Amino acid sequence: GAGVSQTPSNKxxxxxxxxxxxxxxxxxxxxxxxxxxxxxxxxxxxxxxQGTGAADDSGLPNDRFFAVRPExxxxxLKIQRTERGDSxxxxxxxxxxALPGWDTQYFGPGTRLTVL
Amino acid sequence: xxxxxxxxxxxxxxxxxxxxxxCNYTVSPFSNLRWYKQDTGRGPVSxxxxxxxxxxxxxxxxxxxxDADTKQSSLHITASQLSDSAxxxxxxxxxxxxxxxxxxxxxxxxxxxx
Numbered sequence: 558g559a560g561v562s563q564t565p566s567n568k569x570x571x572x573x574x575x576x577x578x579x580x581x582x583x584x585x586x587x588x589x590x591x592x593x594x595x596x597x598x599x600x601x602x603x604x605x606x607q608g609t610g611a612a613d614d615s616g617l618p619n620d621r622f623f624a625v626r627p628e629x630x631x632x633x634l635k636i637q638r639t640e641r642g643d644s645x646x647x648x649x650x651x652x653x654x655a656l657p658g659w660d661t662q663y664f665g666p667g668t669r670l671t672v673l
Numbered sequence: 674x675x676x677x678x679x680x681x682x683x684x685x686x687x688x689x690x691x692x693x694x695x696c697n698y699t700v701s702p703f704s705n706l707r708w709y710k711q712d713t714g715r716g717p718v719s720x721x722x723x724x725x726x727x728x729x730x731x732x733x734x735x736x737x738x739x740d741a742d743t744k745q746s747s748l749h750i751t752a753s754q755l756s757d758s759a760x761x762x763x764x765x766x767x768x769x770x771x772x773x774x775x776x777x778x779x780x781x782x783x784x785x786x787x
Contacts, residue, residue, distance in 0.1 A: 561716070599677075599762050599777030600717065648716050658704055658766025658775055664716025 561665035563649050569671045570639055578634040578668045582651030588612075589632050590662060591624055592648040600648055606632060639672045646670070676700075677765050677778040685784045690753055694781045696746040696763030704769075708737050708748050709762040711780065717762055720748070750783075758785045 562581045570576050582589050588607055592600035602616040606626045614624075621639075626632040636643055646667040652660035677698045686692050698706070705724050709717035721730040721737040723746070730737045734751045750757055760780040767776065 597779065599764075599779050601777070602775060650716065658707075659722075661719050661722075664718070666715050 561649055561651050561663055563647075563665040563668050565668060566666065567669045567671075569673065571673050572639060572641060574639050574672075576636050576639055576670065578636075578647050578649075578670070580632045580634070580649030580651075580665060582630065582632070582649070583663055584630075586651035586653055586663075587629070588652045588654060588660065589626060590650040590652075591632070591634050592650065594646045594648055594667070596645075603634070636670075639670075641672050644670055644672045677763055677776045679761075679763050679778040679781050681781060682779070683782040683784070685786060686753055688753060688755055688785055688787050692750050692753060692783065694748045694750075694761050694783070696748070696778055698744050698746070698763070698765045698776070700765040700767050700776055701744070702768040704766040706737075706739055706746050706766075707764045708735070708746075709764060711760045711762060713759070720761075753785045755785050755787060758783060 561583055564579045568576055590605040591603040593603055594600045604614040604617055604624050605612055609626055609629045621637045624634045646669050648664055648667045650662035650664045652662045654660050680695045705722050707722045708720045710720050711717040720735050721732050723730045723739045725741045728739055736749045739746045748761055760782045762780040763778040765776045
């Protein structure tokens, strides 16, 4: 595709519910990254994939957060038992390879998650 | 603790004027430093990337400088345009670090007024 796309653009849910956020990376990009950005803050790393496998998931805050990329393309970030503190913009990025810090990452527009 | 501090937090300038945004970091050693532009409601877009051995890097009206001795970087915007209104984020990659170690600043929010 032309760029990284994310769906939905906005998601409002109630505390305790389960949500899934989807990311479609640029075609051919092997690396995919998830970040969380709170208002007035820089992006906070969550997890990144090289192909189908999670190469680094050290940023996931707790076991309520999980992400998959079963076919090495589309990825889904899953949040169980959502809490109000999970409210943020969730950004996805992709890059051609995964040279840490060197590859240019192309970001999607984000999904704004609001937990009531 | 590795940190990246940006200043000012926000800035308002008139169209056509120049401005300089600052980034101070404590990450050492580091591999590279990158500046991103993030429009409201959009994802960040990379503007420049510099290794520790580079002093300056330009991208159109954007010029980034790096002083590895003082651990300071700046982003200079020349002849500002309304479309420059955005947040500008400084990101430092620690040497030998994994993707999870990238250090993001909180950004400077720039508003360009007509």
